[in-house]
Amino acid sequence: MGTLFLKIASLYFLLGVGMGVGMEIAGDHRLMGAHAHINLVGWVSLALSGLVYVLFPKAGETLLAKLHFWLYNISLPLFMLGLVYLLLGNDSLMILLQIFPNILVLSVLLFVINIFKNVKAEDINKYLGRG
Template sequence: MKTGVSFLKIAALYFLIGVGMGLTMEIIQDHRLAGAHAHINLIGWVSMAIFGLIYILFPKAGESTLAKVHFWLYNISFPLFMLGLSFLLLGDSSLMILLRIFPNILVLSVLIFTINVFMNVRVDDVKKLLRQ
């Protein structure tokens, strides 16, 4: 359950960051970071919240080594991916190396999540949840 709760808490932070970015872009009328804003809301807030809920609802998946690897790879790669993307969107390609490495690590972490779900989420677990 710890991994699931950690994902939910970090997701809430990304929600705050995404909303703050959107508001700031609108106030200053500079929407160059709209791509990063969208990624932070979808990949940071929504996806991480869903990971968290799945790991809470299915403790076998949430307590697995795969969940822990998923958590760390995702939470290391995502902010560095967003940093590189933000610089690029602002016209500075000096951190392009971040965009060559960290989106791939993020995809790897999603692959690990998918494997974890297929290995550790069972129909019987879903039926048990629905009966509660």
């Protein structure tokens, strides 16, 4: 799943920097919180997870990795939608902020379990040709 994580992360990167430029052009920084989350949760964290899964393919092919991927990528856009509404002063999508950040955290918990169960020092040694 590593490459899929990287591809989706690159889309978040484009969206994040696009939003940054958009805020500059509009001279309106109200969406700064969403911009920062899209760049750091959408681009940086997702790409780092993808790199871990590329480096440790055993971890990258588990059910935990698939659940991590889907829960993360369903919850993050809905979380961001709720956040954008809130930052623009509209709390009608508050329900999204009550549900989806929790699903996102759950997906991160699955990532942590996956790393602890399936990332082994001997795999990286093999990968680096150190026996």
